[in-house]
Amino acid sequence: MARRCQALLGTYVEVAIPDEYSDQYISEVINQAFKEIQLVEQLMSFHQPNSDLSRINRQAYEMDVRIHPYTYEVLVMARQLFDDTSGAFDCSIAPELQKWGLLPKTYELDMVDRGTLADLDFKVNHTISFRKPLCLDLGGIAKGYAVDRAVAALKEFGVLRAIVNAGGDMRVLGQCDEDIYIKHPLRPDQLMHMGKLSDGAIATSAIYYSKENSAYKNQSALVSPKTKQSILTNQSYSVIAKNCLIADGLTKALAIDQNVNAPYFEKYEAIGVIL
């Protein structure tokens, strides 16, 4: 396989396609895949003031905001995941609301009716508005979506087999039974062989124990939407699903509900694994 790697999405993203093509073609194809990832990153960046996400966080409570179809699609799925997991997946962040100035300063924080993903209004022409003040962070599922879009770009080029891996969010294209390894939660330098995957995705959320300063180092911030507390466990949560967006979203729900037999797994035809 021919592999290329770029620093994107806050991690290293690797795209691998069979090396039977010419070097030029490989470069062209993989570049397109990286371009898609860059686009998703730009659209859903929490920090860039001009990203779709920043625009809706700033403005969508006051007015309708028109966004890129990709962002719209991610929000649609975020809402669907929110509904299907009964709120275990919820990418809205409450404490940031004051920072964004959406709460009038005369109000106490806990007197204000903060919103959840249920307060997203979807309108025509890829337009969004919030019914209540909301601050969204798409960090978790945006990575999975970027991986999916990269795979879509590869498919458009006629590539039949590929692997896109964004720091643990991975998608396999092709019936190739790719071997999948997950870090051992207590010994992150060891890998465990979980199984073989074809035409699917796997995503993992975990807090890995850092030996250096004997403190828990968050690999992904797991915050329970209901309790607003950080989740501090020494387990890793993985989900295998047909695409990376779903896998990503469901890992968050799995970390909250801690139940691999939750009904939403069957509904999405996904598999949850807790190590």
Next chain:
Amino acid sequence: MRGDKTIISCACLMALTTPVMAGEGSFGWLYSLDLQPKGTLEFEQKVDLTKGQAAGTYDLWKTKTGLEYGVTNDFQLTGYLNGYSVNANKNYTNCGADPSPCTGGFGVPEAANGHAFNKTQFEGMSVEGVWRVTNPVLSPVGVGLYTELTKGKFADALEARLLLQSNFLDDRLVFAVNVVAEMEKYKFAGTTPSKESMVDVLYGATYRFAPKWFAGVEGRFHNDFTGYNFDTHTQRANFIGPNLHYAEKDWWVTAAWRYQIGGQCFGDGAGECSDGKVWDSHGKNQFIVKVGVPFK
């Protein structure tokens, strides 16, 4: 695209098997406001036969082979290659001073009036544009404008239509009216081309009586004039008949027949009539078969 040929041909195959859309002609001669969606192409073949005049034989075959393209969802452009074939033999009884019956009618030069006349040839080309102003699926009345420019060895023509269509019963019942105005320059008759103009009203209805099948009626109220500017009224005639339309996923076909109820000639055009019917380019019966194959 460079790269492995097998993979690329697989990608191409997928594009071909993706379902495409079509602007279908559910009527024989009436134009509806069902247009080719944006960016799609359709192949169309029409064969039109006008048959039978006062006596003897008269067959006028007209073929149009065309490619229809949706420039936008509401504007469609079509290019045609046209052919015709005339087979006439002693088909007129209104021969004036000449012995009757004589050979005449549309497509027959004056020199041929004593004997049979046959001619088949590639005629020329047409370009046609249809602009849908309102969509009958969304509005009570769909309105469109149509124009066709034809250049041929036989005749040149410029035709314009006002298209009207209303749909009922979940769009299974379609009513349509076309108001047609045309200017024609006939070049077959002699050395001097003759100029004619025409105003027609086409009207009809078609109904989806079963999945994939439509059936209906269509009629034509026809008027001819001398000159390009409707100078003198020369003929009037009425036609009516049934139509049938069948559509599969990858192609469709329409067949229609109209029968001349009757007609009259006036002034300079008097020679074209007999037995209460109009001849010239019209016959006792007219048939059309159209086939469309959408592709991209």
Next chain:
Amino acid sequence: MRWIPNPLVANLVSGFALTMAAIPVVAHAKVYLSVDQAKKMMFGTADMQHRPVVLNQAIQERMRQASSVSHPFESNRIWKSPNGGWFIVDEVVGKHEMITYALGINPDGSIKQVEILEYRESYGFEVANPSWRQQFVGKKVNAPLKLNQDIENISGATLSSKHLTDGVKRLMVMHDLVLRNL
């Protein structure tokens, strides 16, 4: 998707093994989902109770007036979920053949989802796109549910979009008049 778990590790973890049912594509009809698949997608493992109804002329007439759908509604493909949600299968006229679709309604009367089950046309298939169908989610019977009002048209698929939108409106009216009182 195909997932073959490592048997050694599988003993340590428990997971939900579900074989991915292949969606059959028939030559001249695209079958997107079976009724059962759609039911499961919308209501999961809930025990759905088959609840056909009989609609009198007056109700059918009101449904027709509200939606302009003229062909009669076949009322035997209705299911109720234990908490008061509803799953209805209906057909609307496509250009040449019928489009079969399913509507899920939440206990509060809002639309849960619209799924296309069978689409036999070669045109207008964009109505199966999730982003188009998402427009319906959350709407209640008082929403216009009308093409070019609150539902965006798919240019080039106007007929299918219109009929599906009208179909959904009709089912919402039926739910409002009949189902929610059952």
